[in-house]
Amino acid sequence: MTDLPKVELHLHLEGAAPPAFIRGLAKEKKADIGGIFDERGNYKYKDFWDFLKVYEAATSVLTSPEDYARLTLAVLEESAASGVVYSETFLSPDFCGGRDVGAWREYLHAMREAADRAERDMGITLRGIITCIRHFGPDKARETALCAAETAGDWIVGFGIAGDEKVGKPRDYLWSFDCAREAGLRLTAHAGEWGGPDSVRDAVRDLGVERIGHGVRAIEDLALVDELAEKGIVLEVCPGSNIALGIYPGWRQHPIGELHRRGVRVTISTDDPPFFHTTMAREYDRLNAAFDWDEGVFDGIARTSLDAAFCDGDTRERIRKKLEARNA
Template identity: 65%
Template sequence: MSIPKIELHLHIEGAAPPAFIRGLAQEKGTNLEGVFNKDGSYRFENFNQFLSVYEAACTVLTGPDDFGRLTTAVLEQSIEQGVIYTEAFLSPDFCGGGDVGAWREYMHAMQEAAAKLPQIEMRGIITCIRHFGPDQAKTAAICARETAGEFITGFGMGGDEMQGTQGDFAYSFDMAREAGLRLTTHAGEWGGAESVWQAVRDLKVERIGHGVQAIDDPALVDHLAEHQIVLEVCPGSNVALGVYADWRSHPIERLRERGVPVTVSTDDPPFFHTTLSEEYDLLGHHFGWEEETIRAVNVTAANAAFCDAATRDKLLKALEPAS
């Protein structure tokens, strides 16, 4: 597919190629027993196991240099898929334990690695981890506030959506908003439509990570469409984790038809055996998406990106059909 792609929902650690993590483990003599299948892929059977394997894999990422190398590996994968702009979720909890000084070193390593790949633009969304609790989230928000700028442009929340409520984290989101950061949060992946309502009402985010369970509440769908709240949809992830049984039952096309702005991302692609090109191929196969729809979805992503006006104009220009 020749259409340039824009990805808004990508976890930097979750995008790590398994071979990269195995290589680091070997270098450091770290035992990652139980993390990989015999074929070398990540090993898990449900969402909670996925979180455990994810965090175990992160144990070999122990310094700024590791995250610089990781950024290079992830962005090279994205470039192969025709991605020209990506936003990656970056967690200070995995990068220095939430200490601002340590976080700066990790951030600079990732920013420098990204700058060496001119084929792609990268921005960082600092992400607190929901199941680490509201107090720990405040340390992530402080890191976000102190490093907001050209590279760090957003703040969000990932992790176990069933822990607490969105509103429990309002203090951290208010801090990030006051620092000029754009806001998103995971909702409506596991927590139902109510979790999306909480995100919109209590955190006042402009984008929702996943958000697909909004389809179960027609009033919520209308609200998202009316206020043009963008969903960062990751269909392959949702099917792989069992949020939906198969691609045909996934609601992305129904949401789009109702006027909800949707984008397409891979979430944690090696975990879910997917790529962004494969996502679009399957959307074409199951829902008849052709070039016009794919281009329109990427224009939506460009307009929703947490970037400066000059970068957005550049992305929109790249998405114009060849004359």
């Protein structure tokens, strides 16, 4: 499935950092983060909450715009190798300049330059979605939203929230989402991963989002599933992530198949691919094996993903031609 052109909507930039890249950067900076790797050099964690700690430890060696430029190129090289032609990545000013707007602009400039280079050299297009970190609290989320509002435009296209779903309620972050909305940014929110169906319902109702990151636990409330299908709410589904973290025991038990059958607009993403030993090509291969989805199903999901992308119309049409070229 590597040769199928793919659109990915749910990718954390730091979480997509290859372990070897982070180890190399730590060595350059003489930073001791060896405890986050196993004996084979992969990221090591016990559960989701330990994963968050390991994620932040890995991110701690990314301390300059140049580091993020190098990271952007490394991540896009991996994505392009799986056939991804368009990607939206989550970016957090919390990790890029401590939510200071001036510092954030410097980091953003470095990442944009790297993304432009990758588009020229690898044929992959990247856009950014700024996320506040839920477990950092509503006050820091406001600062993040102001960074988003100040840099909204053709490259920063969305705003969302990530982190520990068990902290607070979506409505606690309403000010930040209203700020981003007024700046013209499109909205998404992580929900329905560790929180149940009510977390999805709350995010849609209280924050007015048009996409949900994960959202798979909506399957536990079929009335909600019908509502998502009727409203056209898009789910950024990351099956490999859900299985690696133990939310579902295996690919055949993952609800993406049933959600798709019931008319929900599902998309496919990798979330934090090296943490979960996955790639977009592997996600496609495992879904093909689990649900017998053929290329027609995957082409349809890619089109759904592109329709749900937050990019401008010109970019969307340019990517659409790449999707259609394969079927010409």
